[in-house]
Amino acid sequence: MMKRLAIIPARGGSKRIPRKNVKDFLGKPIIAYSIEAALQSGIFDVIMVSTDDEEIASVARQYGAQVPFMRSEATSNDYATTADVINEVLDRYRENGYVFDIVCCLYATAPFVTPERLREASGILDSGGFDSAFTCTAFSYPVLRGLVIDGDGRIAMRWPEYRQSRSQDLPSFYHDAGQFYFATTQALRQANGFWTDNTAPIILSELEVQDLDTPTDWALAEMKFNLTQKK
DSSP: OOOEEEEEEOOSOOSSSTTGGGOEETTEEHHHHHHHHHHHHOOOSEEEEEOSOHHHHHHHHHTTOBOOSOOOGGGSSTTOOHHHHHHHHHHHHHHTTOOOSEEEEEOSSOTTOOHHHHHHHHHHHHTTSOSEEEEEEEOSSOGGGOEEEOTTSOEEESSGGGTTOOGGGSOOOEEEEEEEEEEEHHHHHHHTSSOOTTEEEEEEOGGGOOOOSSHHHHHHHHHHHHHHHHO
16 A cells, blocks of 8 residues: 655745734635545545644644654755755655655645545556646636736737637636645655656636635635635
8 A cells, every 4th residue: 555645845934924824714724634535535644734833733643644753944944945854754754764666746725625625646556657736726817828027018919910809719728826736755755855757737717726825815715715716
């Protein structure tokens, strides 16, 4: 049986929205949604939170995640990458005799994540056709009809050859949805990240995605969440 580890990175030093990872989101700390989805998916052997903050650790344990060790100073600063955090966690577990075959990095500010989406990603890796998978969503407007403003303040099409093209005739482009990432441990180590040459997309709708960098983003996310719950 393959061993699966869910890592929820949640440092205490969020800048744009203070205490973002434990900020109230419609009645409970936002990190609780990620923990509960991971638990309800039933696919993980261990669900842990990587944090440098005692309050976040306490909230994480309250909602059912493990915090077996605190994050180091080296992976708690503004320059540490997600890969740094994930590798540190894997190294700490390996030092204690625990080795995992599949790793999921699930962000703490992902209230739209569902157990079904997590199981979908896990199934993609179980099929053996891909080394990793992560969430993405389509740009809401055709990128090829994008506009630019020059130094004189004039606006023009970036690709004027598509001026007469119908939107429905243009290809879709996607961007990272920033919700969660899956990879085999071997592929993660080799690529030093979740994006390999053999990565599958998990395509989310616009109602499943929302940046959370400003108070306006937060309000929009709560509105979207209420809308999806009603649906």
